[in-house]
Amino acid sequence: MRRAFGLRVRTLREPLALSQEDLADQAGLHRTYVGSVERGERNISLDNIYRLAKALGVHPADLLRDS
Amino acid sequence: MRRAFGLRVRTLREPLALSQEDLADQAGLHRTYVGSVERGERNISLDNIYRLAKALGVHPADLLRDS
Numbered sequence: 001m002r003r004a005f006g007l008r009v010r011t012l013r014e015p016l017a018l019s020q021e022d023l024a025d026q027a028g029l030h031r032t033y034v035g036s037v038e039r040g041e042r043n044i045s046l047d048n049i050y051r052l053a054k055a056l057g058v059h060p061a062d063l064l065r066d067s
Numbered sequence: 068m069r070r071a072f073g074l075r076v077r078t079l080r081e082p083l084a085l086s087q088e089d090l091a092d093q094a095g096l097h098r099t100y101v102g103s104v105e106r107g108e109r110n111i112s113l114d115n116i117y118r119l120a121k122a123l124g125v126h127p128a129d130l131l132r133d134s
Contacts, residue, residue, distance in 0.1 A: 001117050001127075045110045049131070050068050060068075064116070064128040 003040030008063055010038045012056045027055035070107030075130055077105045079123045094122035 013023050024034040028051055036042050037052070044052075053060040080090050091101040095118055103109050104119070111119075120127040 002113060005113060043112045043114050045112050046069060046072060046116070047110050049113070059131075061128040061131040064126075064131055 002043060004066055005044065005063065006038040006040040006042075008065065009034075009052060009056070012058060012063070013038075016056070023052070023055055027051040069110060071133055072111065072130065073105040073107040073109075075132065076101070076119060076123070079125060079130070080105075083123065090119070090122055094118040 009023075013020070018026070020034040020038065021031045023029075024031040027034070027048075029048065033042070033048075034052075037044055037048075049063055050060050053063050056063075076090075080087070085093070087101040087105065088098045090096075091098040094101070094115075096115065100109070100115075101119075104111055104115075116130055117127050120130050123130075
């Protein structure tokens, strides 16, 4: 499930022409954190799910949908 | 958002006639943890969101939808 979440973040990020660093900046997260989330290495918290969703311009529930 | 998440868990739990303790048992979580999640006191992790969703019989994305 962490890998599915990471894939979902990448799938939503790339069409926006955002780098992991851009997304991290907009979400107020560390650049390497976004990379580890996308690789499925993070048990991300609710607060950070909301931060990423806001930066990607989607509802948080959309991040938990399968890509 | 943590409060909204907690309200969503309670809204899905109660119609199933599950106590917080029942839900905790089925999700493999501690009884007091479920109580604190429902009160919006927890920055719950992705893994635990999936555990609660499975125990409630819903898709994890449904837990992030507003009640």
